[in-house]
Amino acid sequence: MMLENVKRVVVKIGTSSLILPNGRTNLKTIDSLAFVLATLNNQGYEVTLVSSGAMGVGLASEGLTQRPHEIADQQALASVGQTELMRIYSQRFLNYQTKVAQLLLTRDVLHFPVSRQHVLNTLGVLLKDHVIPIINENDSVAVDELDHHTTFSDNDELSALVSTRMGADLLIVLSDIDAFYDKDPHKYPDAQPIRHIKEVTPELEKAASGSSTRFGTGGMVTKLHAATTMMKANKKMVLCNGKDPRVIFKVLNGDPVGTRFSK
Numbered sequence: 223m224m225l226e227n228v229k230r231v232v233v234k235i236g237t238s239s240l241i242l243p244n245g246r247t248n249l250k251t252i253d254s255l256a257f258v259l260a261t262l263n264n265q266g267y268e269v270t271l272v273s274s275g276a277m278g279v280g281l282a283s284e285g286l287t288q289r290p291h292e293i294a295d296q297q298a299l300a301s302v303g304q305t306e307l308m309r310i311y312s313q314r315f316l317n318y319q320t321k322v323a324q325l326l327l328t329r330d331v332l333h334f335p336v337s338r339q340h341v342l343n344t345l346g347v348l349l350k351d352h353v354i355p356i357i358n359e360n361d362s363v364a365v366d367e368l369d370h371h372t373t374f375s376d377n378d379e380l381s382a383l384v385s386t387r388m389g390a391d392l393l394i395v396l397s398d399i400d401a402f403y404d405k406d407p408h409k410y411p412d413a414q415p416i417r418h419i420k421e422v423t424p425e426l427e428k429a430a431s432g433s434s435t436r437f438g439t440g441g442m443v444t445k446l447h448a449a450t451t452m453m454k455a456n457k458k459m460v461l462c463n464g465k466d467p468r469v470i471f472k473v474l475n476g477d478p479v480g481t482r483f484s485k
């Protein structure tokens with residue numbers, strides 16, 4: 223059964239799906255993601271991609287194995303990586319005759335009505351013109367000190383905020399894990415997947431822990447916050463494995479994959 227009334231879709235992909243365990247860029251996943259999103263774009267879906275990976279691709283392109291310690295070094299690395307990430311995306315999407323555009327956002331930009339409206343206007347024009355917006359946090363600008371709260375806690379939060387602001391019907395979060403489990407399966411081999419979550423309860427919050435991967439940031443905690451934001455706005459979110467982005471076709475087809483968060 224098709225997911226009904228879904229036209230405007232936001233897909234979020236995390237670092238853990240974009241970077242291989244050996245630290246190199248996962249070109250297979252990026253290529254498949256470009257194929258899937260370009261196909262949906264051709265079919266008439268309005269698709270926006272929220273992509274992490276600036277830091278991960280920056281590390282890969284500089285041949286580094288771990289994040290630098292200093293914030294300024296991290297921000298510089300993310301700005302190198304973001305350029306490389308977008309170069310890879312625009313090449314791969316062009317293979318499927320699809321144009322992409324880059325938007326780098328900070329929290330304050332979505333908070334203030336005037337700048338938020340400009341972002342929404344830009345997204346509206348891009349989607350009307352069948353260009354796929356690719357959004358990331360503006361890492362070299364984001365600070366979180368004194369009264370400057372410009373950072374998102376994570377791109378999971380950014381993707382949920384963008385989705386609700388632009389009236390997306392569905393947010394698909396691609397991670398390195400098949401579903402939301404009753405505890406972290408990387409730590410507990412007997413963890414069981416939960417297929418449908420109607421409400422984010424304190425028990426579920428306890429089941430969610432942080433990232434156990436080298437580059438990921440928020441783990442399941444921020445994905446649950448994103449789901450809460452979506453459900454409060456009466457919208458759906460599906461969490462599934464980004465290893466093979468063709469899973470997105472299954473999600474839109476209504477197949478039982480991943481974890482569906484909906485009332």
Ligand SMILES: Nc1ncnc2c1ncn2[C@@H]1O[C@H](COP(=O)(O)OP(=O)(O)O)[C@@H](O)[C@H]1O
Pocket residue numbers: 235236237238239396397398399401402403404405406407408429430431432433434435437438439440441442
């Ligand atoms: N209850 C849970 N169910 C599934 N995964 C969990 C849970 N709690 C913690 N995790 C961890 O969250 C990780 C995914 O988060 P993260 O590494 O931040 O991914 P991404 O880069 O996709 O945002 C999983 O690999 C898993 O180890």
Ligand SMILES: N[C@@H](CCC(=O)OP(=O)(O)O)C(=O)O
Pocket residue numbers: 235236237238273274275276277278300358359361375376377378437438439440441
């Ligand atoms: N803006 C950062 C993304 C940080 C982030 O949220 O990462 P992830 O938990 O992998 O989605 C980057 O591009 O490296």
